Amino acid sequence: MKAPMRLFTGLDLPAEVVRNLEQLLRQLRPAARIGWSPPANLHITTKFIGEWPEQRLGELQQALTSLPARPLIPVHVRKVGFFPNPHSPRNFWCGIDAPGLPELAADTGRATAALGIPVEKRDFSPHLTLARIKERLDLQPLREAIAAQPSLEFGEFTAGSFFLYRSQLHPTGSVYTKLAEFPFSK
Ligand code: 2AM
Secondary structure, eight states, X not given: OOOOEEXXXXXXXXXXXXXXXXXXXXXXXXXXXXXXXXXXXXXXXXEEEEEEOGGGHHHHHHHXXXXXXXXXXXXXXXXXXXXXXXXXXSEXXXXXXXXXXXXXXXXXXXXXXXXXXXXXXXXXOOEEEEEEOOSOOOOHHHHHHHHTOSOOEEEEEEEOEEEEXXXXXXXXXXXXXXXXXXXXXX
């Protein structure tokens, strides 16, 4: 039997936004020994699917194809912060303002729930994971490096589709691969 695949859906970023974030990461990385994301991994998750059997991939793609049509989504990439809170952070993120994205996440959640995929209990809070924080350490140098940034605006774009991604966990880090694209209107 084949091993299940680890899947999620999300939006990709245009090269210009990745370049802006790459520049930010270059400046912040020396300030903290935390699990920094490779710029190529940056994406906006709309639904974490988890382990899914490869033989049911067609069924999942069919469900994702049949989401209601929607207008293009303007996406603004700005600000940074810590999840779940600044006192014991586990995730250092970049913020996403995107009207219409919560509806896409909700529609994706409904379509995948019909296949038995658990509905996300937490509120949807769109973000880019810039780094994962596994241990408690002094983040003051990172906060200072953030405060020294001349701008926390990383660009905007218009999304016209979302993607199904595969995530492969390797000792050197996660590798994300696009498996399929789903335009917002057919
Ligand atoms: P995160 O970056 O905020 O951790 C692939 O793992 C993507 O799915 C990541 O963007 C991750 O969000 C998201 N995700 C959401 N829920 C998850 C979960 N329970 N386990 C792993 N990843 C999850």
